[in-house]
Amino acid sequence: xxxxxxxxxxxxxxxxxxxHIIFIIxxxxxxxxxxxxxxGLVCLAIASAICCSSVGSSNNIMCLETERHALLQFKQGLxxxxxxxASWENKKDCCKWRGxxxxxxxxxxxxxxxxxxxxxxxxVPLRGEISLSLLELRYLNYLDLSYNDFGGxxxxxxxGSLSQLKELKLAGANFSGHVPPxxxxxxxxxxxxxxxxxxxxxxxxxxxxxxxxxxxxxxxxLDLSKVVNWPLSLSKLTLLTELxxxxxxxxxVNLRSLSFINSxxxxxxxxxxxxxxNSSIFYWIANVSSxxxxxxxxxxxxxxxxxxxxxxxxxxxxxILYHNQLSENIEHSVKTLSCAENTLETLDLxxxxxxxxxxxxxxxxxxxxxxLDSNQVNGSLPESVGQLSSLETLFLSGNSLSGVITEAHFLxxxxxxxxxxxxxxxxxxxxxxxxxxxxxxxxxxxxxKVGPTFLKRILTQTNLTTLYLSNAGLSGxxxxxxxxxxxxxxxxxxxxxxxxxxxxxxxxxxxxSLNLSSNLFSGxxxxxxxxxxxxxxxxxxxxxxxxxxxxxxxxxxxxxxxxKNLLSGELPxxxxxFQELQVLxxxxxxxxxxxxxxxxxxxxxxxxxxxxxxxxxxxxxxxNCTRLFMVDLGxxxxxxxxxTWIGQSLTYLLTLRLRxxxxxxxxxxxxxxxxxxxxxxxxxxxxSGGLPHCFNNITALADDTGADGFIVELVWKGIEIEFRENxxxxxxxxxxSNYLIGEIPPSIASMTELISLNLSRNKLTGKLPEDFGNMKxxxxxxxxxxxxxxxxxTxFASLNFLSxxxxxxxxLSGRIPLGTQLQGFNAxxxxxxxxxxxxxxxxxxxGEGTVQDDGIARGTEIxxxxxxxxxxxxxxxxxxxxxxVTGFWMVCGSLLxxxxxxxxxxxxxxxxxxxxxxxxxxxxxxxxxR
Numbered sequence: 001x002x003x004x005x006x007x008x009x010x011x012x013x014x015x016x017x018x019x020h021i022i023f024i025i026x027x028x029x030x031x032x033x034x035x036x037x038x039x040g041l042v043c044l045a046i047a048s049a050i051c052c053s054s055v056g057s058s059n060n061i062m063c064l065e066t067e068r069h070a071l072l073q074f075k076q077g078l079x080x081x082x083x084x085x086a087s088w089e090n091k092k093d094c095c096k097w098r099g100x101x102x103x104x105x106x107x108x109x110x111x112x113x114x115x116x117x118x119x120x121x122x123x124v125p126l127r128g129e130i131s132l133s134l135l136e137l138r139y140l141n142y143l144d145l146s147y148n149d150f151g152g153x154x155x156x157x158x159x160g161s162l163s164q165l166k167e168l169k170l171a172g173a174n175f176s177g178h179v180p181p182x183x184x185x186x187x188x189x190x191x192x193x194x195x196x197x198x199x200x201x202x203x204x205x206x207x208x209x210x211x212x213x214x215x216x217x218x219x220x221x222l223d224l225s226k227v228v229n230w231p232l233s234l235s236k237l238t239l240l241t242e243l244x245x246x247x248x249x250x251x252x253v254n255l256r257s258l259s260f261i262n263s264x265x266x267x268x269x270x271x272x273x274x275x276x277x278n279s280s281i282f283y284w285i286a287n288v289s290s291x292x293x294x295x296x297x298x299x300x301x302x303x304x305x306x307x308x309x310x311x312x313x314x315x316x317x318x319x320i321l322y323h324n325q326l327s328e329n330i331e332h333s334v335k336t337l338s339c340a341e342n343t344l345e346t347l348d349l350x351x352x353x354x355x356x357x358x359x360x361x362x363x364x365x366x367x368x369x370x371x372l373d374s375n376q377v378n379g380s381l382p383e384s385v386g387q388l389s390s391l392e393t394l395f396l397s398g399n400s401l402s403g404v405i406t407e408a409h410f411l412x413x414x415x416x417x418x419x420x421x422x423x424x425x426x427x428x429x430x431x432x433x434x435x436x437x438x439x440x441x442x443x444x445x446x447x448x449k450v451g452p453t454f455l456k457r458i459l460t461q462t463n464l465t466t467l468y469l470s471n472a473g474l475s476g477x478x479x480x481x482x483x484x485x486x487x488x489x490x491x492x493x494x495x496x497x498x499x500x501x502x503x504x505x506x507x508x509x510x511x512x513s514l515n516l517s518s519n520l521f522s523g524x525x526x527x528x529x530x531x532x533x534x535x536x537x538x539x540x541x542x543x544x545x546x547x548x549x550x551x552x553x554x555x556x557x558x559x560x561x562x563x564k565n566l567l568s569g570e571l572p573x574x575x576x577x578f579q580e581l582q583v584l585x586x587x588x589x590x591x592x593x594x595x596x597x598x599x600x601x602x603x604x605x606x607x608x609x610x611x612x613x614x615x616x617x618x619x620x621x622x623x624n625c626t627r628l629f630m631v632d633l634g635x636x637x638x639x640x641x642x643x644t645w646i647g648q649s650l651t652y653l654l655t656l657r658l659r660x661x662x663x664x665x666x667x668x669x670x671x672x673x674x675x676x677x678x679x680x681x682x683x684x685x686x687x688s689g690g691l692p693h694c695f696n697n698i699t700a701l702a703d704d705t706g707a708d709g710f711i712v713e714l715v716w717k718g719i720e721i722e723f724r725e726n727x728x729x730x731x732x733x734x735x736x737s738n739y740l741i742g743e744i745p746p747s748i749a750s751m752t753e754l755i756s757l758n759l760s761r762n763k764l765t766g767k768l769p770e771d772f773g774n775m776k777x778x779x780x781x782x783x784x785x786x787x788x789x790x791x792x793x794t795x796f797a798s799l800n801f802l803s804x805x806x807x808x809x810x811x812l813s814g815r816i817p818l819g820t821q822l823q824g825f826n827a828x829x830x831x832x833x834x835x836x837x838x839x840x841x842x843x844x845x846x847g848e849g850t851v852q853d854d855g856i857a858r859g860t861e862i863x864x865x866x867x868x869x870x871x872x873x874x875x876x877x878x879x880x881x882x883x884x885v886t887g888f889w890m891v892c893g894s895l896l897x898x899x900x901x902x903x904x905x906x907x908x909x910x911x912x913x914x915x916x917x918x919x920x921x922x923x924x925x926x927x928x929x930r
Contacts, residue, residue, distance in 0.1 A: 063094040070136035079127040108139035115146040146171040172196035181207035205233035220246035247274035255284040273298035314339040318346035327353035334359035374398035386411035397422040420444035442466040477501035534559035545569035561585040585609040623649035634659040641665035647673040690742030696750040732756040756780040773798035780804040
């Protein structure tokens with residue numbers, strides 16, 4: 001067998017060999033002797049074998065040395081931790097290296113495929129840099145570097161010089177920066193995949209219009225928010241058949257103003273999901289192509305209904321409009337798609353606002369997947385749905401459908417695998433001898449009236465992996481056969497029923513999620529599945545210790561809720577084995593002892609609720625639990641000082657609830673570092689000292705940002721209630737029933753989004769801040785039973801949302817400010833302030849008029865008489881002064897002007913003085929003689 005280093009020599013040899021065979025065939029065709037024919041056949045066989053051997057040897061042509069050297073240079077720039085490229089060292093011929101393919105005639109490297117890490121999870125993705133040496137591979141037509149880790153490097157510009165490239169795949173390879181426009185030089189490119197490089201962006205897609213051969217384009221998850229010309233650039237790709245731009249933050253442009261004269265008419269697959277596009281995208285779709293097979297507009301901002309332009313989409317197999325704002329009669333929408341009744345397989349209209357009764361779908365004979373969940377479809381479900389024999393998935397949850405579901409609804413649904421009819425108004429009425437024609441894998445029937453014995457019917461569904469029967473009217477105990485069926489489930493939800501009995505050992509199950517909350521289960525907790533990720537057992541009658549929990553080796557456990565039970569004893573110290581735990585709720589049990597220190601090792605925990613138990617001692621350090629955003633330890637017997645690390649380390653806290661414990665000492669100033677706090681409840685403790693003067697640092701109480709998703713128990717307007725919704729609006733501070741002293745700091749007025757403030761039953765003194773009225777969102781304010789003095793600031797009249805107010809039993813004085821809200825409260829909310837006056841406490845203040853409903857002061861009859869008397873007295877006073885002045889000058893003026901009168905006047909005064917003196921002396925002598 002010959003071997004050729006020179007590919008050209010190999011090609012010449014093969015050509016001559018084939019020509020030799022042709023000459024042999026021609027020669028023996030002319031000579032028709034049987035003897036010669038036999039000899040000819042033998043020669044032909046020998047020649048063919050030789051040539052085939054030569055051809056076989058040509059398949060082993062080694063790669064060119066220059067290209068081999070270029071590949072080795074490329075490898076030097078890579079970090080290969082898994083030694084995935086070991087064959088590059090063991091084999092001399094680079095055409096046999098892993099990820100390399102060559103032309104079997106020329107030996108040129110034509111293919112680089114390094115995406116093997118995506119399919120092999122045991123190998124670490126390649127890292128490093130992409131060497132310029134790839135330019136030596138001038139015949140390279142396929143380059144795939146997907147799903148490696150290039151550490152945020154920019155996509156190399158030189159890739160645009162690999163002119164023979166037909167397929168370029170750089171998906172999920174951790175590139176960053178801008179897409180180099182040099183890629184527009186790849187005129188032979190028909191596949192471009194940049195999917196999943198989330199920090200790669202582009203401000204202009206004009207370079208795309210030069211890729212005239214492009215058929216497949218995937219730029220999903222790239223940032224294209226600044227590409228306003230994206231529809232125009234894409235419309236120039238006349239051969240494009242598949243376009244994926246999911247989650248690209250595409251700008252919302254008016255597509256009706258664009259021209260589509262030269263647009264591609266071959267586009268078949270379109271994915272524009274998770275953007276912010278409006279309904280004008282429908283216009284673009286209708287004008288771009290009529291050959292669509294798949295359209296995905298999941299999670300945009302589409303309104304209205306399915307446009308008439310979709311009537312021409314006769315090849316449509318899949319239409320996904322899930323999670324938009326479409327609002328139309330569902331029957332009209334289905335009629336718009338009538339042209340695709342012989343092709344449509346997937347119709348997803350879930351999470352919109354479609355309304356009306358059930359549409360006629362009988363003609364859609366190939367329909368496999370139907371999502372109409374979370375809409376406003378009403379009426380009954382017709383039995384004709386049972387004629388959709390191709391149906392595999394049917395989701396109708398979250399509508400207003402009603403009526404009775406019988407076996408006729410499932411008559412021909414032999415392929416059905418997933419059924420969801422939760423949260424409607426269905427009643428299930430199935431014959432006792434009915435045998436379902438299907439084998440379900442998922443079943444959602446929450447809030448349906450399935451009847452108490454429905455679980456026995458589930459026994460026929462041996463392929464089930466997901467079962468949701470919450471609030472389904474189930475009762476009684478569960479037979480062991482049902483638990484055997486459950487052992488193969490991944491997700492089980494039987495919450496909000498009346499099921500009783502004890503739980504069996506569940507350690508041999510494969511359950512990932514188990515929700516048995518709000519039932520009547522009792523007894524001790526068993527061991528659970530080692531695969532468990534979430535466990536909800538709240539509001540039952542489980543009792544005994546939690547020690548069995550330590551026997552559950554579930555390293556992936558994330559959610560654990562056993563609140564509202566009868567659990568007792570101390571909390572076990574085995575929490576280090578649950579390193580993935582995010583939510584721990586053991587509230588409202590009878591647990592006691594100290595809180596174990598191992599809880600401080602749960603670095604990923606976000607919610608910790610141990611409220612309403614009998615825990616005692618000091619709080620262990622949780623400073624390593626830096627992801628905590630809710631801590632509820634209220635209603636226990638915890639003592640010691642409030643740790644400073646709460647404010648220093650738990651900076652993500654939204655809720656801190658330590659009420660009804662025995663904490664003492666001052667409020668640490670570090671709590672002001674909790675900039676995002678929404679609920680701060682330190683009430684009913686032994687806290688002393690003053691209020692911190694740094695409340696202005698709590699920025700969450702000065703803006704309206706927030707988050708929902710969890711339960712918060714709060715004393716709201718005097719009543720302890722659970723908040724489950726609108727938590728993003730909740731802003732509350734409660735430090736009542738402590739021993740706080742000093743003034744209320746002026747910085748408290750900066751918390752303009754605060755809704756509830758309770759500082760009652762302390763020893764606060766001083767005056768109320770003048771800017772108190774800046775907290776305009778206040779709905780509940782309780783400052784009662786303190787020693788606050790001074791006047792109520794006039795800014796209180798600006799608290800227009802105030803519905804609960806208590807200022808009683810302080811030392812407030814002066815008039816209650818005029819305001820619709822303040823005068824609308826009961827007088828008892830102001831009582832116990834001896835100097836306070838005005839409505840509603842009193843009708844008037846001392847020395848002031850009463851205030852009627854119109855807010856204008858009016859005097860009484862006595863007041864009016866006093867006002868008249870005051871006017872008369874003023875006139876008399878003025879007259880007396882004038883009379884005195886006149887008389888004084890008449891007498892004194894004459895004495896100044898007439899000397900004789902002045903002498904006579906002073907002589908009279910001397911005589912009068914002497915007479916008074918003599919008379920006084922005589923009176924004194926007579927008095928002494930007695």
